[in-house]
Amino acid sequence: MINVLIADDHSIVRLGMKQILSSLSGAMLTTEAKTFDEAIFLIEAQTFDLLILDINMPGGNNRQMIDAVKLRQPGTRILVFSAYDEILYALNYLQAGADGYIEKNSPDEEFRTAINAVLRGEKYISRAVRELLLGKFTGQQEHRNNPFTVLSPREIEVMNLITQGLPLIKIAETLHLQLTTVSTYKTRIFEKVGVKNVIALIEKAQLYKVTSHLAGVAGKS
DSSP states (O other), X not given: OEEEXXXXXXXXXXXXXXXXXXXXXXXXXXXXXXXXXXXXXXXXXXXXSEEEEOSSBTTBOSTHHHHHHXXXXXXXEEEEEESXXXXXXXXXXXXXXXXXXXXXXXXXXXXXXXXXXXHTTOOBOOHHHHHHHHHHHXXXXXXXXXXXXXXXXHHHHHHHHHHTTOOHHHHHHXXXXXXXXXXXXXXXXXXXXXXXXXXXXXXXXXXXXXXXXXXXXXXXX
């Protein structure tokens, strides 16, 4: 029996994931969590072979979620599934300890491939991310026209919180950083992306389809 925890705040998404899991070979016992706090409570209470984790849900929205899970259950495989652009976020979360990353709009068959790969102990990323990595090693920067690809993992984290409308002091608390450090990250992000304010950053992120959650945030900035 393979124990799987699905952590996502949308019931329809959890239902769809359960249907995909039921189509796989082998017996799957699925448990659901609609907040990250609930997921942590369940992880502390029982052992899971696989955690399918949305990285933007009540109680958690950054890669420290991976640390929190691994601290409690180092052997649990983590497959991140998110609406966030995989090219920008996948490597960030894999470096944090996740075992795979897949976008929510991926075909069902790709979800099956990703789940099976992670359960076999393999790391899973899509072809697009593999090609990006290959391009970096070979010097072929296919994504050089996208200014967001030059941001570091931490800069991406800070940018994500900025575009959610969080003030710098709140970002500093969330990421456990000094306020001056966050301010420096913000300056670097603006310089690298080529913008002068948050509204322009959001508009540029939407232009390059960096994330799907930015729509409507501009009004908060």
